[in-house]
Amino acid sequence: MVDEIDQTPSLRLSFIGASFFVAVLFASWYRRDPLVSPTPSCPSLALLIDLGVSQLDAIPTVGFSDPILSYFSAFRFIFDGLSRLKYGYEKTRRGLFKTAAFRRWMVLASGPELIEDVRKAPDDVLSITASAIEFLQAEYTLDLLDITTDYHTDVIRAKLTRNIAATFKDVRDELIRSLDASIPVHDDDWVKVPVLETMQHVVSATTNRVFVGFPLCRNQDYLTLNLNYAVNVMKFATIIGMFPKPLKPIVARILSNLPSQIQQEMEFIRPLVEERFARMDEFGEDWDDKPVRRSTSLDVNVVINAEVLQNDMLMWLMSEAKGVERSLEGLARRMLAVNCAAIHTTSTTFTNVLYRLLSNPEYVEPLRHDVEIAIAEEGWTKAGLDKMHKIDSFLRETQRLDSLDSLTLLRLALRPFTFSNGVTVPAGTLIAAPTGAINRDGDIFPNPEEFDGFRFTKPRDDGNAMAGRQALSMSPDNLAFGYGRHACPGRFFAVSEVKAFLAHVVVTYDVKFEEGKQAPLSLHIGSMRMPGKANAMFRKRQR
Numbered sequence: 001m002v003d004e005i006d007q008t009p010s011l012r013l014s015f016i017g018a019s020f021f022v023a024v025l026f027a028s029w030y031r032r033d034p035l036v037s038p039t040p041s042c043p044s045l046a047l048l049i050d051l052g053v054s055q056l057d058a059i060p061t062v063g064f065s066d067p068i069l070s071y072f073s074a075f076r077f078i079f080d081g082l083s084r085l086k087y088g089y090e091k092t093r094r095g096l097f098k099t100a101a102f103r104r105w106m107v108l109a110s111g112p113e114l115i116e117d118v119r120k121a122p123d124d125v126l127s128i129t130a131s132a133i134e135f136l137q138a139e140y141t142l143d144l145l146d147i148t149t150d151y152h153t154d155v156i157r158a159k160l161t162r163n164i165a166a167t168f169k170d171v172r173d174e175l176i177r178s179l180d181a182s183i184p185v186h187d188d189d190w191v192k193v194p195v196l197e198t199m200q201h202v203v204s205a206t207t208n209r210v211f212v213g214f215p216l217c218r219n220q221d222y223l224t225l226n227l228n229y230a231v232n233v234m235k236f237a238t239i240i241g242m243f244p245k246p247l248k249p250i251v252a253r254i255l256s257n258l259p260s261q262i263q264q265e266m267e268f269i270r271p272l273v274e275e276r277f278a279r280m281d282e283f284g285e286d287w288d289d290k291p292v293r294r295s296t297s298l299d300v301n302v303v304i305n306a307e308v309l310q311n312d313m314l315m316w317l318m319s320e321a322k323g324v325e326r327s328l329e330g331l332a333r334r335m336l337a338v339n340c341a342a343i344h345t346t347s348t349t350f351t352n353v354l355y356r357l358l359s360n361p362e363y364v365e366p367l368r369h370d371v372e373i374a375i376a377e378e379g380w381t382k383a384g385l386d387k388m389h390k391i392d393s394f395l396r397e398t399q400r401l402d403s404l405d406s407l408t409l410l411r412l413a414l415r416p417f418t419f420s421n422g423v424t425v426p427a428g429t430l431i432a433a434p435t436g437a438i439n440r441d442g443d444i445f446p447n448p449e450e451f452d453g454f455r456f457t458k459p460r461d462d463g464n465a466m467a468g469r470q471a472l473s474m475s476p477d478n479l480a481f482g483y484g485r486h487a488c489p490g491r492f493f494a495v496s497e498v499k500a501f502l503a504h505v506v507v508t509y510d511v512k513f514e515e516g517k518q519a520p521l522s523l524h525i526g527s528m529r530m531p532g533k534a535n536a537m538f539r540k541r542q543r
């Protein structure tokens with residue numbers, strides 16, 4: 001007994017010593033990075049740089065700076081991300097601070113100059129693709145055939161955006177049809193609807209009207225597949241990201257059923273792809289510009305002899321895909337990825353906008369007025385949406401307070417990067433803007449915690465009411481869609497969709513929360529924010 005007591009401290013010390021040694025080795029191996037430039041040949045120097053001790057030292061840290069203890073900070077960030085970022089921002093406003101991520105340091109830049117530095121940096125220095133590979137764990141969650149190409153981004157930016165006015169009638173048609181189906185209002189009765197699930201369904205159907213056209217956009221199994229895939233990517237990425245590289249494929253295999261999802265997507269789009277490739281072979285590459293064809297095999301309950309749009313996302317991808325990407329499997333994976341980028345973000349925004357409307361019923365009448373004036377002038381068109389300034393401001397204010405992620409402009413430094421204030425960060429550092437904290441800065445937005453739905457319609461000091469104030473305007477103060485060359489290419493489409501939704505809801509329904517209920521608490525995981533679940537009550541608008 002005595003022996004045991006005597007030996008315990010030395011055993012404990014040896015155990016702590018050995019654990020420390022293993023932890024340091026593990027940390028140096030775990031944070032070693034295949035994506036960035038080679039580190040120096042001297043192992044100890046490489047270790048110091050990998051751990052960010054030397055070059056990052058000058059930047060203040062939120063949490064532990066110590067290489068080992070920083071893992072606790074990275075872990076804590078999962079539960080407390082927004083307030084950690086707010087704390088760092090308050091202390092270093094318009095400067096730099098850093099916090100630990102699991103595999104590397106993340107440096108947060110705020111203030112117009114530093115954000116401009118990030119915006120202007122070339123892709124081979126600060127890479128959005130490399131950060132997406134890591135942040136979304138894209139190798140395991142998206143698993144594109146050629147992960148190095150993002151041709152879908154150009155397709156969205158050019159073709160989808162150029163076709164917004166032309167496809168608006170279809171988008172609105174699908175929006176109304178799916179809302180009618182999900183919210184069966186009769187007479188003057190109130191109908192109870194689960195908000196998040198309904199918005200996910202409505203956005204999937206509406207978006208896929210332009211992605212694959214009718215009738216596939218109404219196939220419930222197809223919509224569920226793409227929706228589940230989109231929601232799971234975010235969830236799985238967070239979990240897989242916590243494991244070291246050799247364990248990631250195993251964890252990914254346990255968590256996800258990606259191979260079967262890809263197979264299902266292939267089966268859904270196979271008839272379209274085969275028919276269209278055959279036509280492309282017959283008529284040449286210009287075939288996709290033939291806008292419509294008549295179909296005889298549609299769901300007769302809904303539309304008879306409808307025009308089926310051939311100008312859809314799948315067609316545009318087929319026209320631009322090269323190499324392995326120009327196969328059924330390549331296209332199926334790409335369609336899943338595009339759905340993933342579009343559905344989760346837009347349905348979360350629909351949900352946030354609706355919760356804000358239910359929580360602030362005094363906005364309903366002025367919003368109705370805004371819509372009715374615009375529609376009287378321009379009809380239900382893209383030009384009509386552009387005139388709905390109050391609807392636009394309500395959306396932007398919602399995005400300000402309910403940002404989907406408290407980080408944007410996430411980039412991975414592939415080479416050392418020097419900010420305009422002279423501070424250099426090493427290759428392998430993540431860089432981002434603390435958007436959630438910027439959005440709550442009282443110097444930029446007076447009464448920042450207050451929801452002021454018409455904040456962005458009020459005249460400014462320079463008398464220029466609207467310039468730079470729309471939901472689509474990007475600046476260091478409005479990063480909801482990012483900023484610069486890699487800003488969200490789907491933002492024009494997304495904003496039209498959300499504005500069309502809000503405009504339709506206010507002129508069609510009366511809305512409220514269930515008796516005694518209010519907006520649910522959001523779930524925060526790391527920097528991400530997901531709205532909670534609640535029911536909304538709808539009835540036909542009483543005039």
Ligand code: HEM
Nearest residue numbers: 341342345346349409410480481482483486487488490494
């Ligand atoms: C309200 C809805 C949406 C929000 C809030 C949103 C937000 C964002 C943000 C913050 C970024 C990163 C920008 C940066 O880091 O600079 C981004 C990128 C991206 N978004 Fe969206 N997005 C939305 C809808 C969409 C839609 C509808 C699509 C597709 C049709 C889409 C496709 C993409 C793609 C492909 C990228 C990567 C761009 C690149 O790598 O250059 N997004 N989005």
